[in-house]
Amino acid sequence: IIKIENLKKVYRMGQEKVYALNGINLDVVKGEICCLFGTSGSGKSTLLNLVAGLEKPTRGSILVKNIPIEKLNEKQLAKFRQKYVGFIFQSYNLMPNLTALENVTLPLMFKGYSRKAREKAAVKMLKAVGLGNRLNHKPNQMSGGQQQRVSIARAFVEKPEIIFADEPTGNLDTKTTEEVMELIAGMAEQYGQTILLVSHDTEASDYADRIVHIRDGEIERIEEKEKYK
Amino acid sequence: IIKIENLKKVYRMGQEKVYALNGINLDVVKGEICCLFGTSGSGKSTLLNLVAGLEKPTRGSILVKNIPIEKLNEKQLAKFRQKYVGFIFQSYNLMPNLTALENVTLPLMFKGYSRKAREKAAVKMLKAVGLGNRLNHKPNQMSGGQQQRVSIARAFVEKPEIIFADEPTGNLDTKTTEEVMELIAGMAEQYGQTILLVSHDTEASDYADRIVHIRDGEIERIEEKEKYK
Numbered sequence: 355i356i357k358i359e360n361l362k363k364v365y366r367m368g369q370e371k372v373y374a375l376n377g378i379n380l381d382v383v384k385g386e387i388c389c390l391f392g393t394s395g396s397g398k399s400t401l402l403n404l405v406a407g408l409e410k411p412t413r414g415s416i417l418v419k420n421i422p423i424e425k426l427n428e429k430q431l432a433k434f435r436q437k438y439v440g441f442i443f444q445s446y447n448l449m450p451n452l453t454a455l456e457n458v459t460l461p462l463m464f465k466g467y468s469r470k471a472r473e474k475a476a477v478k479m480l481k482a483v484g485l486g487n488r489l490n491h492k493p494n495q496m497s498g499g500q501q502q503r504v505s506i507a508r509a510f511v512e513k514p515e516i517i518f519a520d521e522p523t524g525n526l527d528t529k530t531t532e533e534v535m536e537l538i539a540g541m542a543e544q545y546g547q548t549i550l551l552v553s554h555d556t557e558a559s560d561y562a563d564r565i566v567h568i569r570d571g572e573i574e575r576i577e578e579k580e581k582y583k
Numbered sequence: 584i585i586k587i588e589n590l591k592k593v594y595r596m597g598q599e600k601v602y603a604l605n606g607i608n609l610d611v612v613k614g615e616i617c618c619l620f621g622t623s624g625s626g627k628s629t630l631l632n633l634v635a636g637l638e639k640p641t642r643g644s645i646l647v648k649n650i651p652i653e654k655l656n657e658k659q660l661a662k663f664r665q666k667y668v669g670f671i672f673q674s675y676n677l678m679p680n681l682t683a684l685e686n687v688t689l690p691l692m693f694k695g696y697s698r699k700a701r702e703k704a705a706v707k708m709l710k711a712v713g714l715g716n717r718l719n720h721k722p723n724q725m726s727g728g729q730q731q732r733v734s735i736a737r738a739f740v741e742k743p744e745i746i747f748a749d750e751p752t753g754n755l756d757t758k759t760t761e762e763v764m765e766l767i768a769g770m771a772e773q774y775g776q777t778i779l780l781v782s783h784d785t786e787a788s789d790y791a792d793r794i795v796h797i798r799d800g801e802i803e804r805i806e807e808k809e810k811y812k
């Protein structure tokens with residue numbers, strides 16, 4: 355479902371060149387939980403952003419559902435993401451002036467759901483991540499880990515085909531991490547979703563089918579794992 | 584050096600009351616590395632914010648170096664923090680328009696250092712956290728873990744007596760976590776600093792002298808540990 359070929363991303367800052375990605379080749383199968391694992395600064399977030407069309411590559415090609423992502427314009431990319439993609443950002447990117455409930459209903463806004471149906475789906479998702487009692491809190495009225503969970507609920511609420519999850523459990527304790535990963539992996543299996551997961555947390559990577567080890571913008575090796583169940 | 588007595592924090596939201604802290608009693612000894620450990624939403628960040636004077640308690644008292652923190656006004660608190668405190672925030676709180684180097688020199692600005700001395704200290708600190716090649720990058724030109732390390736460098740650059748570290752390694756891989764904790768614990772020992780650390784990461788809590796287990800705004804138990812060296 356995702357086909358990445360010779361992907362490169364170079365950031366230019368004045369004279370300096372940063373080779374964030376230096377030739378990535380990777381195929382991700384539909385329904386797979388694929389974990390990107392690597393040290394701080396190795397290129398994981400950059401790879402996720404490129405595949406989701408949030409940034410343009412310097413070289414190389416990205417096919418998602420056979421759509422050439424690097425060739426789409428802004429409008430086409432927005433439409434593509436709205437239709438197929440859920441994104442959990444490393445820094446959450448919640449709307450600071452909206453409550454947890456409003457943040458999670460947002461992706462459902464332009465999809466023809468009634469207000470009642472939107473709220474029902476959002477409440478269900480927030481309860482599933484343990485935030486049933488925080489529905490009307492704004493981000494600055496919640497803990498770091500609670501904000502992270504709102505961002506997770508938002509990405510999953512409309513059960514998109516592909517989820518990009520950038521460090522979804524970085525601010526969660528072990529027990530909450532397990533609950534969240536159980537939920538994520540369970541939903542992925544039930545709805546046939548594909549998950550491209552970035553995590554330093556071995557608790558989270560335990561749920562992956564494959565672990566792709568990244569170092570200095572290149573794939574070092576790929577670890578095949580027994581599916582977690 | 585820190586004496587917390589019957590500390591309570593209640594957030595009121597309309598009709599709803601959230602008991603973030605429900606009677607905390609804790610003494611922290613000078614030079615100690617004290618880790619607060621607990622689930623997401625248990626009150627760790629709130630406790631740190633209260634002790635650093637960033638928020639006012641609902642009830643109870645906080646003595647830091649025998650200064651009654653809850654009684655100071657904004658101006659006195661700012662002065663107190665400038666003099667004695669370094670804070671590593673759960674969401675970093677870097678200045679988005681300043682480079683890594685500028686962010687780290689900021690705390691040294693009002694202290695009588697020459698510009699040359701400030702830069703020298705900041706460069707040394709940034710190299711110590713592995714960011715010697717990111718000095719001129721702004722936060723949005725760095726990875727999540729790199730931003731976290733800038734925030735750590737900034738808190739330590741003027742070797743304050745007390746460091747509040749809220750999840751300093753949440754976005755770091757195991758190897759980088761170890762390097763950073765070695766640095767933090769090593770500096771604390773060398774300069775006699777006291778560290779109040781919040782972490783879900785057992786890699787980080789391994790460096791603590793004591794682990795304070797927090798649950799629903801109360802201390803559940805305190806675990807004494809062999810000093811990490």
Ligand SMILES: Nc1ncnc2c1ncn2[C@@H]1O[C@H](COP(=O)(O)OP(=O)(O)OP(=O)(O)O)[C@@H](O)[C@H]1O
Nearest residue numbers: 495496497498499594603623624625626627628629
């Ligand atoms: N301004 C606020 N208004 C209402 N409730 C709040 C506010 N700030 C925090 N809370 C609540 O207080 C509780 C404790 O929050 P705190 O940020 O201290 O948790 P934490 O232990 O740091 O969690 P995490 O590990 O997720 O960072 C949470 O349940 C949170 O929802």
Ligand SMILES: Nc1ncnc2c1ncn2[C@@H]1O[C@H](COP(=O)(O)OP(=O)(O)OP(=O)(O)O)[C@@H](O)[C@H]1O
Nearest residue numbers: 365374394395396397398399400724725726727728
């Ligand atoms: N806009 C930019 N300009 C210059 N360099 C950048 C920019 N964005 C990212 N980088 C650099 O590209 C490299 C890869 O960044 P990326 O965010 O993908 O790392 P990461 O693997 O997600 O790290 P972390 O685990 O710390 O989140 C880093 O060294 C970073 O400094």
Ligand SMILES: [Mg+2]
Nearest residue numbers: 399444726727
């Ligand atoms: Mg990242």
Ligand SMILES: [Mg+2]
Nearest residue numbers: 497498628673
């Ligand atoms: Mg917190």
